[in-house]
Amino acid sequence: MSAPPPLTWQRELGWNEFFAQAAQPWLAAGPPHEVGRVSNVGRASYQVWTERGPEDARLAGTMHQAAPGRSLPVIGDWVEVERLAEGQVLRIAGVLPRRTTFTRAVQGGLAEQIIAANVDLVFIVTTPDLDFDLSRLGRYVAAVQASGAAPVVLLNKVDLAADPEWHLQQLGQLGPDLPVHAVSAAQAGGLGAVRSYFQPGVTVALIGSSGVGKSTLTNSLLGHEVATTGSVRQSDQQGRHTTTGRTLYRLPGGGLLIDNPGLRDIAVWDVDASSARFEALEELATQCRFRKCTHTTEPGCAVRRAVERGQLSAEVLATYHEVHGLGGRLPRRSKKR
Ligand SMILES: Nc1nc2c(ncn2[C@@H]2O[C@H](COP(=O)(O)OP(=O)(O)OP(=O)(O)O)[C@@H](O)[C@H]2O)c(=O)[nH]1
Numbered sequence: 001m002s003a004p005p006p007l008t009w010q011r012e013l014g015w016n017e018f019f020a021q022a023a024q025p026w027l028a029a030g031p032p033h034e035v036g037r038v039s040n041v042g043r044a045s046y047q048v049w050t051e052r053g054p055e056d057a058r059l060a061g062t063m064h065q066a067a068p069g070r071s072l073p074v075i076g077d078w079v080e081v082e083r084l085a086e087g088q089v090l091r092i093a094g095v096l097p098r099r100t101t102f103t104r105a106v107q108g109g110l111a112e113q114i115i116a117a118n119v120d121l122v123f124i125v126t127t128p129d130l131d132f133d134l135s136r137l138g139r140y141v142a143a144v145q146a147s148g149a150a151p152v153v154l155l156n157k158v159d160l161a162a163d164p165e166w167h168l169q170q171l172g173q174l175g176p177d178l179p180v181h182a183v184s185a186a187q188a189g190g191l192g193a194v195r196s197y198f199q200p201g202v203t204v205a206l207i208g209s210s211g212v213g214k215s216t217l218t219n220s221l222l223g224h225e226v227a228t229t230g231s232v233r234q235s236d237q238q239g240r241h242t243t244t245g246r247t248l249y250r251l252p253g254g255g256l257l258i259d260n261p262g263l264r265d266i267a268v269w270d271v272d273a274s275s276a277r278f279e280a281l282e283e284l285a286t287q288c289r290f291r292k293c294t295h296t297t298e299p300g301c302a303v304r305r306a307v308e309r310g311q312l313s314a315e316v317l318a319t320y321h322e323v324h325g326l327g328g329r330l331p332r333r334s335k336k337r
């Protein structure tokens with residue numbers, strides 16, 4: 001038995017044979033069974049993109065029970081939903097298998113948390129200034145490849161570079177087949193090449209340090225202001241988490257863009273730097289006087305004490321600070337990798 005041809009809205013949202021096959025038993029049962037794509041995840045609520053557009057959704061009771069192989073929906077997931085009576089929010093009954101997954105290490109590297117699913121392409125954004133660090137960019141490339149997505153490097157703020165060719169040549173060392181583009185998001189320069197990646201159904205995510213221009217780029221690509229430049233707003237006036245700001249966007253010419261705080265914060269899923277290497281440090285950090293100690297200048301810092309006593313290498317702490325955007329970061333102009 002072959003599945004009916006998928007609808008156009010689904011294709012535009014990234015649906016393909018892989019998902020169609022997985023959803024076949026669910027859809028074969030007919031109404032109220034539908035599918036949709038998770039476009040935002042709040043603390044207790046979800047937003048799912050269906051034929052009708054973005055809709056509020058809630059987990060079905062059975063989804064709350066832990067079961068082997070069961071995972072809660074994340075941004076980018078295709079989910080099985082039930083449309084109850086008109087006016088009621090959609091109910092998420094299941095998560096379809098994922099084609100790609102971004103994970104980050106939690107519990108000191110003992111467990112993995114999935115933060116985004118079904119991303120096809122990841123734009124790694126950097127700038128020709130202090131952010132430029134080939135070894136860190138190399139780790140991002142490896143992390144993107146490990147997720148199953150394809151990496152593309154964007155050298156943004158190229159208008160500020162004295163010698164853009166030097167930076168491009170350096171980035172070329174990251175891999176012979178790695179696409180690299182020089183852009184200026186603020187001046188809409190070089191965006192044609194970037195736009196050409198957004199084919200219908202292709203899901204793209206942006207990652208990069210704070211301030212490299214991800215929001216500016218998002219706004220230029222979407223043609224209107226959606227992303228908050230400078231910071232990510234997550235709460236409304238009452239301080240509640242709000243799901244009104246979508247984090248899965250459809251581009252005017254096709255293609256989808258995920259701009260999600262969890263994914264943005266590359267430091268947390270920079271696998272090499274943040275997992276096992278920091279286990280000892282995180283163990284020590286439980287003894288710091290302050291729960292949110294940054295191990296820089298706080299009194300009663302168990303981590304710095306351990307470094308002073310030679311129990312923890314100063315390099316591990318320095319890397320930890322670099323990954324978390326703390327402390328002085330020097331431009332490292334690596335010659336050869
Ligand atoms: N000169 C120049 N400035 C740019 C360019 N793109 C972005 N900027 C500026 O860089 C600053 C940071 O840009 P954002 O878009 O907020 O950076 P972001 O990566 O979203 O930062 P976070 O929200 O902290 O993750 C803003 O002042 C932008 O106007 C560019 O191409 N050239």
Ligand SMILES: [Zn+2]
Nearest residue numbers: 288293295301
């Ligand atoms: Zn500390």
